[in-house]
Amino acid sequence: MIAPTAFGAASASRSLSSPHDHFDGLVAATPMSPLIADQVKPRVVTLRSGFVRQTIEFLIALSLAIMVFRTFTAEAYVVPTGSMAPTLLGNHEEVACPSCGIRFALGIDEDGRAGQPVCPNCGEDKLDGVPIVPCSGDRLLVQKGLYDFKRPRRWEVAVFHFPAEPTQAYVKRVVGLPGESIQILRGDIYINGKIARKSLQEQRAIRIPVYDSQYVSQDANRVPRFIFRHGRPQSGLTSAWRTEGPLLIHDPAEATENATDWVEYRHRDPDRAQYTPIYDFNPYNGGELRGENRVPDLMLEARLIVGNDVPTVDVRLNSGADRFLITLPFHEDALPQVRRNNQAVALAHAVPIPSTPGTPPSSRVLEASIMDHRLSVSLDGVPLFDPVDYDNPAVGYGSDVSPIGVGVRRGSLTIERFKVFRDVYYTSALANTPKRPFGVDEPYKLGLDSFFVLGDNSSVSNDSRFWSSSPVVRGDLFLGKPFLVHLPGQVVPLKVFGRSVYWVPDPREIRYIR
Structure with missing residues (x-):
């Protein structure tokens, strides 16, 4: 799920969702967060009336330009949940591993609770008391109207109205196209009985980090990689x-x-603390939700x-x-x-x-x-x-x-x-929920103008596999394509001119969505 946000505005909302629940919508933007708005206090200055008039006209024109840009070109949304992690992050904590130094995201629920952190790089799980930074969900700029001229492509990230609740926006990855027969087998997508392959560029967009030698753990000599x-x-x-x-x-x-x-x-599994094959562990979900499938x-x-x-x-x-x-x-x-x-x-x-x-x-x-x-x-x-x-x-x-x-x-x-x-391993179960999914036990045939969508964090994503009535997203429900994570933020208490500010931009996480 995602929600629209004001273009460029910072939101103080802590309306979060558990990384393990099944509410995947987006959050809409508001014109301006009250937290930010009440800090914009005009200073009283003496200026010539001509300059004041020019300034007012410029501000009016700028506001109109932003409104036009939002209406016809782009709209901003906030991602509150982790169904697309690590491609897109919901509300989370940034955890710094004391052993290897890598930083990773751990999802938090609406009450501010997080799972047991486990370092995905070195497997360190004794992380109580380590430095953490609460962070808001990714803020997306979505190119509106794109799908009025072209249809969504396979492996493309897209924002759409949730079919069961059209007022709610979701963000997922498109995997099945109109007229195709789709099935999930051994973690892969099969289209009309043949495996669906990705280009190298698409692989780069979807791949999930497992290990980085730049971050050397303190016990590297005892358990060498x-x-x-x-x-x-x-x-x-x-x-x-x-x-x-x-x-x-x-x-x-x-x-x-x-x-x-x-x-x-040599791969050392983070949630098994031993050398193993690579499994589909996702650190965003915490150590309680283990990787169960070999990748x-x-x-x-x-x-x-x-x-x-x-x-x-x-x-x-x-x-x-x-x-x-x-x-x-x-x-x-x-x-x-x-x-x-x-x-x-x-x-x-x-x-x-x-x-x-x-x-x-x-x-x-x-x-x-x-x-x-x-x-x-x-x-x-x-x-x-x-x-x-x-x-x-x-x-x-x-x-x-x-x-x-x-x-x-x-x-x-x-x-x-x-x-x-x-690669993403597409699962047949939703966080151990006993639900019979679409497109797993047998192929699902998509009709005309029908699409099948999945989340990258497959084990906790409520997507086409598990929607109760139908797995289909109609073409007219697509809102646009997200292309940029803009103004990602850290929820850090600061004192600025005597006021508390709880959200500050984190330019390190600004990135394009491929």
Whole structure:
């Protein structure tokens, strides 16, 4: 749910909803919050009447311009709940982990209560008394009238009137389009019996953070997140990898025939406190609501400094029982190569990696993902080949405790930042509520001008799956597309000119919605 807010105005309202309840509407904006309005006190000054008249005319024109802008172009809404977290945040607390230093959002209910905080990065759960900052829900700017000229696209975030209560606005992600048959299977969306895939840009918009090496936990030596392996486990070869704070560094070393020196990520589950496969845990919901579903759809984003003495960099990605090996020739006259389960994969439109011999190596951003039975690889935002799609996933789960690895045979390589993400896993249950969902046990056929929408925080989102009468949003109910989180705020008591102010803008969280 969302509610409209005044364009650019800050609201003092604490009308919140529990991150575990099923009220997902948006909150509407008011012309100006009384809390802010009563602080705008005009000073008495002596000015010439001509200047005063010009000022009044300017203010009137500005007010009319804002009204026109709001009426025909954009409207602001507040998100009070966490059904779209972490893409969009409802009312929450910002928690600072004392172990690794990362900050994360924990949803709070209408009475100001929050669940048990658990750090999503290092798993620290002894967080009583740590610094927290209450924050209001995200304030969205919504492009109105857009859907009068175009229909909502799949994977697009949209604001619409809730069919069961048309005066209430909701924000969700569109996944099913008119005339399609939609079904949720093993966390993925299937359209007309085939898996619905995302482009790399859509993956970036939906992905959920799992780990960030920039935030090193205090117990990193006791429970390391990376292991170093040179060649096969029983080869006895010494690895040239080492850690230096948040950096992963491979020192120059003599090449060993047929032996790649690997740094492998090991996943430590936040709410299980042990090495496990990656599950669909969402820290916004608190530690009481555990992740119950294995997520095979993963993405690596790594910032690399590749020395001129490194011929190739290997990347390994595991997805369920499938194992992909990507070979990237940084300083060899060759094209990227991919092997799936030890079998070569034909690549379409593969391009060589641009190299600059003789110049100091610079930082490169590598993205590699397996989502929706699709392998995508890009360097500095440029795809290195067309996505590799497959419809015959290997049966089973495989060993997913270490699902990602980066390896070299020789030379100097520094990984400045190693980030792991997962895809949204669409569940068949709503926070353990015994409800038979639409589009899960069997496909649901959408009619003309009918759409199916879901929340990113799937385990607590009241969306098309669980609406009592019908899962459909008609095309005429769409209000617009949110494009910007503007003026996100912290609820921080301050004294300003003798008055208490409980909401201040937090410019760190201003962001575009893709």
